[in-house]
Amino acid sequence: MKQALLFLWDQYISMILRINLALGLLILGVNYLFPQVAIFGSYLTIYPLFPIIFLLIYGYSFTTLYRDLALSFQCRRTDLFWGSQAAFLATGLGCALLTAVMGFLAAHLLDLTAIMGKEGPLFQGGILWAKPEAIPVLLIAALTLQPMGAALGCLYEKHKIITTVILVVLMLLGVASTMLCLFIADGTLPISPSVILWTCVGFVALGLVGELTYYRSNKNAVVR
């Protein structure tokens, strides 16, 4: 188990967190230095949700790339499965935390009015984290997207075209969800408790299906 955890820390967890941290710092940096460049402002607007959406892709790469690598070095499937649960938790919470920190930093370090050219809740993603009612959805999304991605990676081994289509659709849904979050954040759309509840239930259900699929696939995973 120790080897599986060290492998996951070295190849997966730390890499994902480093990439997201670097991306966040880069976006903050360019906006700090060049507040008048509109395109950088757009990146800033959508950044806070990037790390969470990309968790789906990371989960997918876990079963299509990293699992193969670990098993080819004689890692036990059981160790890899339970190690990956810790990894999913660490990266999910890490990315959620990173999103919140970046949102907070942007709101406090940058002149958002200058960047966006208008008053109001401009840095919507960051402000979304300030809305307590939205936090459960974002956290549950962060925790369930990787198992979903891992399950898609398992599916890809058997049905490449179908999986690619599903992945593209999910990415589009992710972008649509981001837009929705932005509208919710700036108050354009009201956010009701029942919507939050059912969204959470949906994520948990899909996450559990993902876990089950990944678990079953992992039991007899084969090195390609």
Place this chain on the structure above:
Amino acid sequence: MNENILKAKGLCKSYGSNEVLKDLDLEIQPGKIYGLIGRNGAGKTTLLGILTGQNTKNAGEVTYGGEQVWENQKALSQICFSRELQPTLFTGQNALKVKNYLKMGKLFYPGWDQEYADKLMAEFKVDPKKKIHQLSKGQMSMVTILIALASRAPLTILDEPAAGLDVVARERFYQLLLEDYMETGRTFIVSTHIIEEAASVFEQVIILDEGKIIENRPTEELIAQFHGISGREDVVDEVTRGMEVLSTQMLGKHKLVTVRADANKLTAAQNADVDITPLSLQKVFVALCGHEDTQQ
């Protein structure tokens, strides 16, 4: 005493309707260099994958030191299966830098020899900062050799280690393999298509054909059983009566046959007007596995 003996019993493996391994039994004794040879699609990589717990089986069992290999950390940590790296395959390995790939070896193999790995890296002139997919075919083979040798695993398996290596590098590989073997006495299984060059390195040869092990014996003992007998057709027919004839070629009235026979029968044949020549391992392999092509 089961220590360090790898045993496979009744192995069966199918991919859909394609039966790759058919009720296969195999025993690998410690402290030997085995050569695993077979034609393309014979099931070599599948067999090695199952022996090392990296592939699943439909039936049968694999034990190492008397314990199941599948999901057994104790057994798995004693085995290194250094696979052929494929540049076209979208795998985790290919996305890694060489130095990070080698870090995996250090992490997973308890006996990993970093000093030796560094020495081989310098000798092979492989840039540790390059990603695996950026390496040439030969350099990829060098990395697989490096992993296998530096793992110091008691049972080390190499799948096509010489693929893409030039003749000088292949010679060096066999030299390194023998040096390591002399030093550690560990068990090696080397799967290869370059039979002739490797023959002198293999202490024992395993021949896999159509999902079954058709030979598993010391190389010299195997080669000693096979001969080519040539001469006038009627004389050759006479002397080979009662021998197992594996292939026949006609050149006018001159006949050349490949036979499998014990020493007594060959002694009798030596008195007749025929030429008897020993066969190389490659010729033995062709005689055993290539008969359908010869007949065509």
